Amino acid sequence: MIKIQIADREGFRQQYLAMIHPSVIIRLKYLRTSLAHLLDPDSIQLDEIVPVKSFTKAIVDSSVKPARAAGAFNKNKYIETLKLYQEGATEIIHVDFVKLTNLIDHLLIEESESLRNLLIGEPLDIKGIHDQLFETFEIATKHEKDVMYLAFSYEDLGTEVRTYFYDQAISLYCAYCNISKANHRKNPKSGRIIDQYQLDHFFSQTDHPMLALSLFNLVPSDYVCNVPNKGKILFSDEFHLNPYVSGFKRDMVFKPLFDELGVHLEAIDLKIMVDRDSHKWKQFIGDADERDLAPDHGNINVFQLYGKYNDRDLLWEVNHLYNTYVSAAKNARSIQDILDIIEEGQNDRYLNIKIWYEQTSRKHFHEKDFGRLPHSKLYRDLLDHAFGVYAESLGEEVTGILEESYQTERGGE
Structure with missing residues (x-):
């Protein structure tokens, strides 16, 4: 395994923070508003509904079975749906919205060091920072973790993140195997992709959702190393070497x-x-x-x-x-x-x-x-x-x- 070498490490961190931080702040605010709606539907302002309804639907769908129909979260039905979202449910999963709100408030504190550390903290520190926040705010269940993931969604912000890594070209070959290409190229005429690598999450998004967009949790790798080889194996600092920390030397x-x-x-x-x-x-x-x-x-x-x-x-x-x-x-x-x-x-x-x-x-x-x-x-x-x-x-x-x-x-x- 080869260590990922970054010539201007601090510049790399700060550019990434400038790119991703505003998007995460917006999503955290939307998620907090959505949780406030679920805690007190009577407090909902009509102009708040459209930006947050997709967050609210995701939370409700993870909390009750069967899932609510998509149309139930349209602006004209939104408040009524939230007042009755547990009605007719065959399964209700408890999610503590207050604990989640407290964590989000902590991350939204102006110039929050915790949020900065989650996004651009050093590779040996980020897991500990993440785990300490979850412990402090008593975030323990899978469903609570899934709610926090909505603010750090790699599915929604991944294109922006991958583009940043592509443009930086920090590693041309897979850091895990040093065999296959891990670069990104487009046809200069058509713009279509010729080569495209993957970004592996060293610490899993499921267990560490707030590291889904963490700079040093994203490892340029090839498809085979990322999917068939690593797959769903849970990596740890104890049993796995992080290429941002060291190579085999x-x-x-x-x-x-x-x-x-x-x-x-x-x-x-x-x-x-x-x-x-x-x-x-x-x-x-x-x-x-x-x-x-x-x-x-x-x-x-x-x-x-x-x-x-x-x-x-x-x-x-x-x-x-x-x-x-x-x-x-x-x-x-x-x-x-x-x-x-x-x-x-x-x-x-x-x-x-x-x-x-x-x-x-x-x-x-x-x-x-x-x-x-x-x-x-x-x-x-x-x-x-x-x-x-x-x-x-x-x-x-x-x-x-x-x-x-x-x-x-x-x-x-």
């Missing part, structure tokens, strides 16, 4: 496995380099010792990364590339030629390694750029492995440069 490395003669690359192992009892182990593979034993836990399991990276065609491709790396690592003359590349008048040995690698692999050298091309971490891990195992003479200098490249100031995560 070198805590998980792709390691080549060879045939009996040690010649042909037959498989790719996903080698976890952290302690078995560590937090990251759980995020990578759950609380099991082997992959696939707890498929709901750990990003490696959920996104089926072992299978995806042991695709036959991909193995054929990287087998040839790995041999190229090994040949260079073993050959002092080749290494000298790489270190002494002179391009446009420069002879920086670090830069020369970078140039050689990117020309050879057609991938980016630095971690911060891995999300811009597919299989970037795989290719770079194979380079590191080849020089780590086979480096001779000048190869040690290259190995040092490879280590240096992971430093933050050089381009590491």
Whole structure:
């Protein structure tokens, strides 16, 4: 998994807030008015009905069965419907409108820090902020959560949100697998969509409805990772790694496995380099010792990364590339030629390694750029492995440069 890198993180947050905050404020106000109508139908002002009737219908339909007819919420029938909305119901689900109103009032306080944090809070904080608000205002039932979702509806505001992510182009390939495209393109002439990625909700909208529009709860991903792989699995900070927080880095490395003669690359192992009892182990593979034993836990399991990276065609491709790396690592003359590349008048040995690698692999050298091309971490891990195992003479200098490249100031995560 690749960390999502954002060059101007604060600018990204503030632009998103400026775009989405007004829409959420309006929806919160509509929802509060709708709840006030349900609490006291006699207080309804006629000019309030049209903007909020869809909210009211959604609340009523979730509270009583059978659902009321759509026409029952037309302006001329609205007040009567609310006065009698439980009449004839075969099932009545209690929803505490007062608690919900108190929470909304809290979020609507001018310059509300709580609302800002829900929308643009840091990825490690947003779940705790959300859960604390629900605990404080005693929002616990599914139906109460569904009511709050109306103000943060991804269905209603998702087009606006997706357009923002498309325009920012923060990740060109799926952050979860680094295999499939996660970009958005339109035909410049017709305007029709050519490529379109998905936005996965890291924390589910069902359990965390007020995070449905949270900036760092929306992960650019491809369809397979988002729907068939993750599906309805409930993610948590304990058992799943958030790509806004970190990628696998070198805590998980792709390691080549060879045939009996040690010649042909037959498989790719996903080698976890952290302690078995560590937090990251759980995020990578759950609380099991082997992959696939707890498929709901750990990003490696959920996104089926072992299978995806042991695709036959991909193995054929990287087998040839790995041999190229090994040949260079073993050959002092080749290494000298790489270190002494002179391009446009420069002879920086670090830069020369970078140039050689990117020309050879057609991938980016630095971690911060891995999300811009597919299989970037795989290719770079194979380079590191080849020089780590086979480096001779000048190869040690290259190995040092490879280590240096992971430093933050050089381009590491």
